Amino acid sequence: MKSSTAIMALFSVFVVAGCLGEETLQLNDDILGLIVFKSAIKDPLMHLDSWSEDDTSPCAWNFITCNNANGRVTQILLNGLNLSGKIGRGLEKLQFLKVLSLSSNNLTGSINPELALINGLEKLNLSQNSLSGIIPTSLANMSSLQFLDLSMNSLSGPVPDNLFENCFSLRFVSLSGNLLEGPIPSTLTKCTSLNHLNISNNHFSGNPSFTLGIWSLTRLRTLDLSVNQLSGTVTNGIAVLHNLKELFLHGNHFTGSLPADIGFCPHLSRLDFSFNRFSGEIPGSMQRLKVLNFLSLSNNLFTGDFPSWISNMNNLEYIDFSENAFMGSLPMSMGDLKSLKFLSLSNNKLTGNIPKSLAYCTSLSIIRLMGNSFNGSIPEGLFDMGLKEMDFSRNQITGSIPPASRRLFESLQVLDLSGNNLTGEIPAEMGLFSRLSYMNLSGNYLESRMPPEFGYFQNLTVLDLRNSGLIGSIPGNICDSGSLAILQLDGNLLTGPIPEEIGNCSSLNLLSLSHNNLSGSIPKSISLLKKLEVLKLEVNQLSGEIPQELGKLENLLIVNISYNRLVGRLPAGSIFPNLDESAMEGNLGICSPLLKGPCKLDVPKPLVLDPYSYGNQIGDQNRRNGHSESTRDGFTHHRFLSVSALVAISASVVIALGVILISLLNASVRRRIAFVENALESMCSSSTRSGSLAAGKLILFDAKSSPDWIRTSLESILHKASEIGSGLFGTVYKASLGGDERRIVAIKKLITANILQHQEEFDREVRVLGKVRHPNLIPLRGYYWTPQMQLLVSDYTPEGSLQSRLHERPPMTPPLSWSIRFKIVLGTAKGLAHLHHSSCPPIVHYNVKPSNILLDENLNPKISDFGLARLVTKLDKHILSNRFQSAPGYVAPELACQSLRVNEKCDVYGFGVLILELVTGRRPVEYGEDNVMILADHVRALLEQGNALDCVDPNMGKYPEDEVLPVLKLALVCTSQIPSSRPSMAEVGKILQVINTPVPQRMEGF
Structure with a gap:
């Protein structure tokens, strides 16, 4: 590449040539324009090395296409070349250019308004870069434009209302994945030739006026307005869109009923109305959509009976009606949906039996029916299919678990039958599920032994059999696969010892065996579980001492060994020295200053000799030696004491000497420490002038x-x-x-x-x-x-506080993404857990809020001001009252009552509010003209209405709903009004890590 001076010289020639007219340098205009454009581009892989200003024509250059008749450039295709830099000047001189595509690079800066000077441009693709700023109004002058793609950038601000003033030729528009806001431009209705419109994943707001606006674009085939802040009702009139194939309105705030004439768009193949506030029943006209293959109505307020006519839509591959209020039963005709791959009806009010005919849906891969009131037994035919996921949890299903076929062995990845009324044995062949990664049978009445075949699992990461009536012992081979991360067997009737082979569970994060009848000692092999974070063994019959080796488990956050028969010392390391009383109470004799009972060491009893058992031999020997002793009373006594007495006397002497020696040493150490401190203070003081x-x-x-x-x-x-x-x-x-x-x-x-x-x-x-x-x-x-x-x-910390980044963000600073917000939540939880559980006594922060969460250069959270409440021991009324005024919404309610003890649960409350603030982007208390919004109450009300995700910060962009919703629920638990109802920070950290644990791949769309 030439130096910048040479490039500027070329550009000067280029400008002069333009002033002299078309004929002077007509053949070189394209070369000079491209060279000037290239000068602002960084090309690390040297894709543009063939572009040389010494050439007489650019037509042989890479990624350039010319018109054979006049030799002028017509196409520039630079997609995915890892280019960076800015779109500078030069391209406006390529007056025969028809196609300009720079997508999938790392270009920054704003869109050059001079691109609008390319009069004949038909296709402009700048998608998937890092362009910022506003969309220039000059683009409205590009009357020849047929294709405009500015998606997946960081463009912001409102879209100019006149952008589509001359859009008569426009057929494709995509502005998705930006930070655009405000209303949809009214001039959009002039784009009468438009086939594809995608403005999804922005912050557009208002009512798009369907009747007079978008419904007038009769040539539309794809309409995507999803993940914005659009509101209002969707009125009738959609029937005029005869060519419409795809309609996506999900992730907005639409209300009211669906348009009654939705079924009169005969070519519709994909419909997504999820995550809105639509209500009422599904329009009957929808059954006319014979080619529809994707239908999602989840997370709305739909009511009425489940539509029986849905089985007539035999091209459906994806149905998601979850999180609504549908009632009634499923029709037997569901088996007519031969193409169905995904079925989710979770969290409705459906009743009746699960139709046996579902087994005729031979393409079915995922079925989710959780959270309804289905009864009867599980259709055996479903266990003969090639399902990947089966979730029937939280229903009223009875009967036994059907035997599975070989097809299911090879396909099933997720099985959740928890929270039902299942009985009978756990089929032994369940251990043959080669791809199973998640199995939950908890909350049933199985009264079964754990099949030894469970050791055959190859990919199982979660095994949850809590409260399922299990009997017998824990199989020794349960961890042969080595992939198990969570093992929960609480609340059963398991007996026998914890198998020594438990140490083979090298991936285990959570081991919970509480509320059983397990006996024997705690295996030393548990110390091999280096990833273990939660160990719950309470309410069993475990005995002996806790293995000291468990003190090497550095990742332990939660341990509960209460109500067993344990004795002796606690391990010296890990979390054990900081266990609270509730985690140890109810044992025979654990040694801890927090426990009032005796401390018993499990050591061998000393050998005690009975001297009388050897009396005859000793007496005979004395007599043979002529030794006897007479007293004045006439009795003869042995001169020696008993061996047991000697042992006792010797022990007493040793203990007494030990006490004296330790006292002397302590006094010596105290004098030495005082001497050293005085010497150090003297040395430090001597280095000063005073x-x-x-x-x-x-x-x-x-x-x-x-x-x-x-x-x-x-x-x-x-x-x-x-x-x-x-x-x-x-x-x-x-x-x-x-x-x-x-x-x-x-x-x-x-x-x-x-x-x-x-x-x-x-x-x-x-x-x-x-x-x-x-x-x-x-x-x-x-x-x-x-x-x-x-x-x-x-x-x-260079990045300041979370408060400034969340609420005082400069316009040019990008908003925090969900991954960053989750990192802040998890890191803060870990920091607070360390204060609460690794210090004795625990350090209570007392003032958890965003201004005390600082961010380093990688946006990792750092908690500041911890322990200052402990430092300032004489908190006067001024500071206490300031506490309520400086952090409204963060103060736990019990702090207002001085009779209650301030403890770690106050920090848990503040942390819960912090989560809500991070997820919603709103302050904990907001004051309107006529009301006051308490954030925790606001989110709790939305959750009860089934609209919790409506409160998510729109600035966050895309986010995984299966993480955000559990995090919101955790926040509400943390902000419980009753302190004892809040979890500990160690439990919070564990819950967050479980939420963030990758789940088996789920088919969410096609």
Whole structure:
């Protein structure tokens, strides 16, 4: 590539040539225009190396097509070449250009308005780049344009209303996957030749006026308005769209009934009205859609009986009516749907038997009927099919589990029969499901043994058999496959020991065997489960000591061993030293200061000799030696004490000496520590000009104290210009240590003047906080002390707080995606869990809110201000009242009642509100003119109405519903008004990790 100077010279020649007229350099206009365009492009793979300004014609260049008659460029196709840079000048001179396609690259910047100067352009494709800014109004002048694709960029702002003023030739328009907002342009109705319109996944709002607007585009074949903020009703008039094949309105706020004439679009093959607020019954005219193969009405408010005529639509491949209020039973004619591959009717009010005729749907792959009131038995024919997923959970199904066929063995990946009334044995052949990854039979009455064939599972990751009436023992080969991540056998009648082979479950994250009759000791092999996070063994008959090897399980978050027959010491490592009383109580003698009962060590009893058993031999020996002893009472006694007495006396002496020795050592250590502390304080003070505390002293935990720096630059640090934030406990400033710009720190000036008068107490508490280390906590690096002022030194985070990123985002900063938001939620949960469960006593944050969640350069969350409530022990009324005023909506309700103990559950409440704020993008309390919106109450009401996803932040873009909805539900549990109803942060972290665990691939569409 030529230098930028050469390119500018060429461009100057190019401009002059344009001024001289068409004839002067007619053959070189295209070359010069393309070279200038290339100068703004980065081409790391050198695809454009053949483009040379030395050529007399560009027609031999790669990706260029010319008109054979006049040698002028007609097509530029640069799709997927990993190009970056900007769309600069030059292309406007290619006046014979018909097709310009730059899709699937990394181009940035705005769309060059001068592209509109290419008068004859028919196809413009800039999709799948990183273009930003607004759509230029100049594009309205491109009257020859037939194809316009600007999808999958970051274009924002409203679409110019005159954009389609001259769109008479336009046949294809896609603006999907951007950040566009405002109403749909009214000039769109002038595009009478339009065949394809896709404006999905934006922020368009308002009512698109179907009657007078979009319904007038009679040549439409595809209409996609999905995932926007459109509202209002969809009126009749769709029948005029005789050519319509695909209609997608899902993910909006439409209300009312579906248009009654929907069935008069004879070519419709795909319909998606899901995730709206449509109500009423399905129009009967829909049964006229004989070629329809995709129909989704999920997550609406539809009522009425399940339509029996749906079986007449025998081309249907996909049916999703889940999350509505359909009633009645399924018709036997369902078996006529020979092409059906996906059927989801979950969470309705359907009753009756599951039709046996479903077995005639030979193409069926996924069937989901959960959350209804189906009764009767499972049709045996369904277990003869090649299903991938079968979910009949939370119904009233009775009978036994049918035997499966070889077809099912080879195909089934998900089986969920939980929450029914199933009885009988678990079929042994279920262990032959070679592809099964998820099996849930919990909440039934099986009264069955666990088949040893369960060890044959090759891909099983989740096995849930809770409360299913299991008897017998746990098979030793249950983990032979090594893929099991979750094993839940709680609430059964299992007996015998926990098999030593449990250590083969190398992938196990959760092991729950509670509420059984298991006996024997806890296997040491559990220590081999390096990924284990949850271990629940409570309410069994387990005995002996807990293996010390379990202290090596670094990932453990939750352990419960209560109500067994365990004794002895707890393991020294992992979470065991921080277990609370409820996780250990009800045993014979676990050694813990939290338990009131005896501490019993499971050690062998000492050997005690009975001297009388050898009495005759000893007496005879004494007599042979001529030794006897007489007393003045005339009795003869042996001179020796019994061996047991000697052992007891010796032990007493040893213990007494040990107590004395330890006391002396403790006194010596205390004197030595005091001496060292005094020496250190003397050394630190001697390095200053004044040794008094009033002069101030900076203590850095990872470096020597630096009093000179703090004295000379304190005034410049605590300056308004250096202030980066303020909160309940003080103001935060940005500073560099010793003028080193590579070591930027944050300095918090505590609002504790005249409250903390003793440095020793302050030093002790701060050093405790300084030892707390976790990837999701801001580490405390040191402090500065005077009686009048205290400063805390911590790491500085370049991306600021979650508060500023979520609610004070600059226009050019992209919104947080769901993956980033989930990362923030999970990281915050891990950080709080560490504070609650890895410190003794637990550290309660007391002030969980977005302004205290800081973000590093990779947007990882870092919790700040933890432990300050513990540090400031004399919270006066001013600070307590400020707590409610500075964080409305985040304060747990029990904090208003001083008779209740402030504990970790206060942080759980604040964390729940934090989740809601992240998912919805709204503040916890919003004030309108006539009302006040409490976010938790608002989301809870939407969830009860079945519209929880309506509150999701539209700025977030695409998101997985199967993650967002459980996260919302978790947030509402965390914000329960009753503290005991909230989970612990360790449990929250585990739930979040389960939510984010990849589930088996599910067929969601075709």
